[in-house]
Amino acid sequence: MHTHELLLAATALVLAVPTVAASADKDHVRVELIAEKSALVPGERAWVGLRLVHEPHWHTYWVNPGDSGLPTKLKWQLPANIKAGDIAWPAPRRFEVGGLFNIGYGGDVVLPVPLEVAADAKPGTTVPMSVEVRWLVCREECVPGKKTLKLALPVAASASANARTRKAFVAAHAAQPLASTWTGNARLAGGQMEVTLSGADLPSSDKLDAFVVQSQLVAYAPPKVARSDGALTLTFDKSEYLAATPAAIDLVLIDGAHPNVLARSIRVPFAAAEATNPSATH
Amino acid sequence: MKLHILLSLSLLALAFALPASAGVAVGEAAPDFSVTDSNGKTQTLAQYKGKTVVLEWNNPECPFVRKHYSSGNMQKQQADAVADGVVWLTINSGANGKQGHLDGAGANAFVAQYHATPTAYLLDPDGKVGKLYGARTTPHMYVIDASGTLRYMGGIDSIASTDKEDLAKATQYVRQALAELKAGKPVSTATSQPYGCGVKYES
Numbered sequence: 001m002h003t004h005e006l007l008l009a010a011t012a013l014v015l016a017v018p019t020v021a022a023s024a025d026k027d028h029v030r031v032e033l034i035a036e037k038s039a040l041v042p043g044e045r046a047w048v049g050l051r052l053v054h055e056p057h058w059h060t061y062w063v064n065p066g067d068s069g070l071p072t073k074l075k076w077q078l079p080a081n082i083k084a085g086d087i088a089w090p091a092p093r094r095f096e097v098g099g100l101f102n103i104g105y106g107g108d109v110v111l112p113v114p115l116e117v118a119a120d121a122k123p124g125t126t127v128p129m130s131v132e133v134r135w136l137v138c139r140e141e142c143v144p145g146k147k148t149l150k151l152a153l154p155v156a157a158s159a160s161a162n163a164r165t166r167k168a169f170v171a172a173h174a175a176q177p178l179a180s181t182w183t184g185n186a187r188l189a190g191g192q193m194e195v196t197l198s199g200a201d202l203p204s205s206d207k208l209d210a211f212v213v214q215s216q217l218v219a220y221a222p223p224k225v226a227r228s229d230g231a232l233t234l235t236f237d238k239s240e241y242l243a244a245t246p247a248a249i250d251l252v253l254i255d256g257a258h259p260n261v262l263a264r265s266i267r268v269p270f271a272a273a274e275a276t277n278p279s280a281t282h
Numbered sequence: 283m284k285l286h287i288l289l290s291l292s293l294l295a296l297a298f299a300l301p302a303s304a305g306v307a308v309g310e311a312a313p314d315f316s317v318t319d320s321n322g323k324t325q326t327l328a329q330y331k332g333k334t335v336v337l338e339w340n341n342p343e344c345p346f347v348r349k350h351y352s353s354g355n356m357q358k359q360q361a362d363a364v365a366d367g368v369v370w371l372t373i374n375s376g377a378n379g380k381q382g383h384l385d386g387a388g389a390n391a392f393v394a395q396y397h398a399t400p401t402a403y404l405l406d407p408d409g410k411v412g413k414l415y416g417a418r419t420t421p422h423m424y425v426i427d428a429s430g431t432l433r434y435m436g437g438i439d440s441i442a443s444t445d446k447e448d449l450a451k452a453t454q455y456v457r458q459a460l461a462e463l464k465a466g467k468p469v470s471t472a473t474s475q476p477y478g479c480g481v482k483y484e485s
Contacts, residue, residue: 067418068480070442098377098483100418136345136444141381142479144345144444216475240305240416241436241473 028058029137033129033149034110036169039156040082040127043119046159048151049110049172050074050087050133057139059106062092064213066102066220070136070144072111077130081118084131088112090175091254091263094209094222097140101220103211110172121155128152177252177263186249187271193218193238195251195268198231203264207256210234214249216241245270305416308435308472312426315411317373319402320389325371332428334463335369336456338400338438339412339481341382341420342392345444346478350421351396353446356438359457360399368460372400375412380482382420383407409483419478425459425469434459436474443477 029052036047050072052060061069076084090109095102121127129152135145162169182199195210208225212218218236226233234251248269255262306312312335316326327335338356341347350356360370372393376383384392389403406412415424415435425434439452459469 068476068478070444070477097480098485099413100480100483102480134443134445138479140480140482141343142345216473240307241475243473 026143027137027145028055028139028143029053029060029135029145031133031135031145031147031149033131033151034165034168035151035153035162036112036165037159038162039154039159040115040117040121041157041159042117042121042123042155044117046115046117046153047112047169048084048115048129049112049165049169050131050149051108051110051165051168052105052135053108054106054137057106058137059093059095059102059104059139060135060137061102061104062211063087063089064103064211064215065136066094066104067100069102069104069138069142070134072133072135074111074113075132075134077132078115079127081121082127082129083116083118085114085116088114088176090172091177091252092211094211094220101222102138103220108168109175110168112169112172112176117155123155123157125155126152127155175263177254177265180253180264180266182264182266184266184268185271186268188238188245191238193236195223195234195236195249196231197234197266197268202227202230202232203253203255203257203262205255205257208253209256210236210251210253212236212249212251214246215239216243217245217249306414306424306432306435308432308469310432311430312424312432313414315414317404317406317411318386319404320384320386320393321402322386323402325402325404327426327430330369331430333367333369334363334428334460335371335426336363336460337415337424337426338370338372339417339420339422340372340374340403341376341479341482342384343382344420344479347382347420349444349446349449350438351398353449355449355454356421357396357398359454362457363460364399364401366460366464370400371402371404372398373404373406373411373417375406375409375417376482377409377484378407380484382482409481412481412483417476417481419476420481421478422476422481423456425456425463427463433463433469434472435476436471437476437478440474442475 032051034051040046061071063071092103130150132148182197184197186195223234223236248267250267253264314327319325421438427433439454441448441452462469
């Protein structure tokens with residue numbers, strides 16, 4: 001009798017579980033490997049993605065996580081005729097917790113990964129894919145996670161959109177920073193890193209934020225934004241952990257005023273080091 | 283002189299505007315502090331002048347801290363350092379009510395549970411010392427030489443992860459800095475990106 005009730009309850013529970021695999025309660029984020037299209041096409045690029053569905057107030061991290069945290073990492077196991085590229089990081093957000101800043105994602109987000117399918121992949125075969133995902137999910141407290149996700153896709157002469165994942169990939173592609181046509185440079189001046197950009201269609205928004213991809217260059221509070229003569233200057237505090245300046249730095253700019261959040265990426269060279277007197281000022 | 287005052291004022295303003303990034307710099311004097319330890323004793327940096335001092339930011343519930351304690355890595359480094367005459371101060375800047383905040387008894391229980399041997403466990407619930415040093419993560423490590431000059435700040439080691447398997451491959455920066463200082467050599471890696479959980483300061 002009891003068993004019967006239990007069984008009923010268990011059935012109801014199974015039915016209530018959403019289609020996304022994983023236990024959200026103790027993990028605080030559900031992870032799933034999804035494909036944009038129904039099949040892999042020989043000689044073409046396909047997109048798969050790690051979908052992260054965060055519990056409210058929890059977040060995972062961008063490639064540069066900020067003051068603390070860890071970026072989400074993927075380790076693929078694929079047949080020789082499939083090559084996975086790096087995560088195409090969508091535009092991130094800045095989170096502040098007690099004066100410290102982190103960069104990452106909350107809500108429902110997809111980290112897309114391009115797959116290059118070899119021209120000799122045979123239609124009619126199935127490609128097994130496996131990826132070991134490691135992430136750190138934090139609210140204030142942090143919980144590390146690790147899971148191996150699997151997905152099998154057929155190889156076919158053509159592929160159609162996957163109805164179940166279409167919306168997620170549309171959003172993921174829309175959130176990709178587009179390469180900008182601006183020019184600019186970065187320089188160190190008095191304990192700060194100044195990035196000056198010029199060109200057409202510089203964002204005029206007061207909801208502009210900018211993120212530096214490389215770590216150990218800048219501090220993670222939002223930059224100060226100034227505009228003059230058609231140029232945009234972003235001033236970051238220099239990182240206390242700056243050891244050496246690279247030849248160039250990569251930035252992602254996000255215009256939060258744009259209805260769908262417009263993101264641009266740019267690589268700017270370092271201007272020749274000038275007489276700086278950074279950390280010595282007291 | 284006017285300029286100097288102005289500068290001081292603006293720096294002061296900056297220090298308040300950016301509570302956690304005020305910070306310190308390698309090669310400069312490590313600022314003195316005065317806090318209570320887990321046994322109710324006052325601890326200052328100045329009292330250890332003439333000795334090498336390690337500062338270790340701690341939150342016992344942070345998975346990065348657990349990696350280094352459940353593996354024994356942190357305790358081994360503490361024991362070796364202390365045996366070498368180094369002063370090792372573990373500091374908790376977690377605010378009251380936040381994850382990992384400890385009172386004196388809790389700190390002593392943590393130390394006993396992990397057979398840790400810091401010289402003292404300092405309680406900094408208002409984040410005064412943490413913000414003075416710009417401590418961001420747990421762990422976050424600082425090495426101060428016998429003359430009171432900061433010689434290393436950053437991560438405990440070179441691989442940012444919560445996985446114990448990474449320990450064997452990682453360069454242990456604090457151990458390396460202590461060995462180099464002892465040998466009278468320059469510290470080869472004087473800064474590294476600290477990694478871990480954010481310090482749970484009062485919001």
